[in-house]
Amino acid sequence: MLDSSLGLPSGSPGKTRRKMVVNGRCNKPTPEDPPKEGNRTMPYNQRLRWQAQVPADTAANLFADRPTDPLLFSRHTGDDDSNPQSPFLVYILRLDISCPTSFFSSSSPSPSQSHLQQSHSHHNQSLRTSFSNLILKPISPTTQPNTTQQLKMVSFTVFKGSKEGKIVKDTTTREIGPNDVLIRITHSGLCGTDEHYRHADMALGHEGAGVAEEIGSAVKNIKKGDSVGWGYQHMSCQNCKQCLTGHETLCRDRVMYGDGNLDQASFGSHAVWDADYIYKIPESISREYAAPLMCGGATVYNALRSFNGGVKPNERVGIIGIGGLGHLAIQFAAKMGCEVVVFSSTDAKKEEALRLGASEFVATKGVDKLSVSSPIDHLIVTTSFQPNWHQYMDIMAPQATIYPLTVSFEDLKIPYMPIILQEFKIQGSVVAARQVHRDMLAFAAHHQIKPIIEQFPMTESGIQEAMQKLEDGKMRYRGVVVAQ
Secondary structure, eight states: OOOTTOOOOTTOOTTOOEEEEEEEOOOOOOTTSOOEETTEEOOSSOOOOOEEEEOHHHHHHHHTTOOSSOEEEEEEOOSOTTOTTOOEEEEEEEESSOOOGGGGOTTOSSOOHHHHHHHHHHHTTTOOOOOOOOEEEEOOTTOOOOTTOOOOEEEEEEEEOOTTSOOEEEEEEEEOOTTEEEEEEEEEEEOHHHHHTTTSSSBOOOEEEEEEEEEOTTOOSOOTTOEEEEOSEEEOOSOSHHHHTTOGGGOTTOEEBTTBOTTOOSSBSEEEEEGGGOEEOOTTSOHHHHHHIIIIIHHHHHHHHSSTTOOOTTOEEEEEOOSTTHHHHHHHHHHTTOEEEEEESSSTTHHHHHHHTOSEEEEOTTOSSOOOSSOEEEEEEOSSSOOOHHHHHTTEEEEEEEEEOSOOOSOOOOOSHHHHHHTOEEOOOOSOOHHHHHHHHHHHHHHTOOOOEEEEESSHHHHHHHHHHHHTTOOSSEEEEEOO
């Protein structure tokens, strides 16, 4: 996270007036292009701090093609902003997977065009421009960061996907910044989204739970030893309309799982995260149950609570599917005072659905027309496939809302006229914003809502086994990998 109070690094021009913050990406360098700083070879997986004086046009070329891991830097310009040759200082704040540091060789303040061309030839198949917004913030010329301060670096184990889909054990190195928390991971939930990234060269897992082991100097909301967790979103700009109105999940500069921080995740021994996106776990919820709530619980709670004032007691909530999301949605909706109607293909899970809080159960396989005791006000879709929408149009109340929650890359195909004639709403929902997430944990603690879990060891083979069981549709209902 970028410190908005950051001023000028030592030795920078005194007339600097403003700071530009840019979100970017950076590919891991190829072995043929080893990163160096001066005459010292630098490791790839490090978060470093660099300074360099480079011409504006050269820097524009340098940073135009840095794609996959979040890179945050500040640009300080002097009086002559109109002159494209006017040098400016680039102060690198965070780099998750390092670019070649020979861009910033201490022996040569400006990267050579030949090096830029050489670097581009290595990466031209995978580069894509990813800079978007420039966020202008005032700075104080008198504020000086301590450029000589030694930041603590930590190395830890992570478990990654691979092109073949095999789980690979690896190591990454991270810096603990002022607003960061080092978490010793004890448990991680397994989500369907993890399956989507199984064939990517990135650390896997986003439903993390563990113990705060080290705290950055600026952290106020977490203390050492706290039981904490994190979910799908890692950061946002904190300054746009969406962020300032409690909708940071919609921030244009948001960083979600799979977008950035690709070298660390919740399958691993530790992780370093921004304290603003870490959540204290209530004492009454043990971490093996808290982990699946970090995404699964937050997803269904957000749908039930965040739109049009949220569902109301005694409204009827239909839930399609009893799986990782569905079994949690049943519990949350029932504890909110709603009548819960569960739709599943067969009667196999009927007794379990009723124990979780369902008022009514409907088996849909081989049925031409669905029958319920009263119309449905809210329909939560948790299956990995689209239902037969024609069947559900007939059992929904006027102005009912449909919430599609699972990830699908297919088009939504739904009857058109019933939406118009009955004023149905189709409500998109990402994950919970931070305050909604906190509310979800408090609600779950108060009402003793727990996921039904199966546990696996946090090893290459254990994660592989868990992911295979999830892919086969045999998980009841959330997989949890446990640190060994």
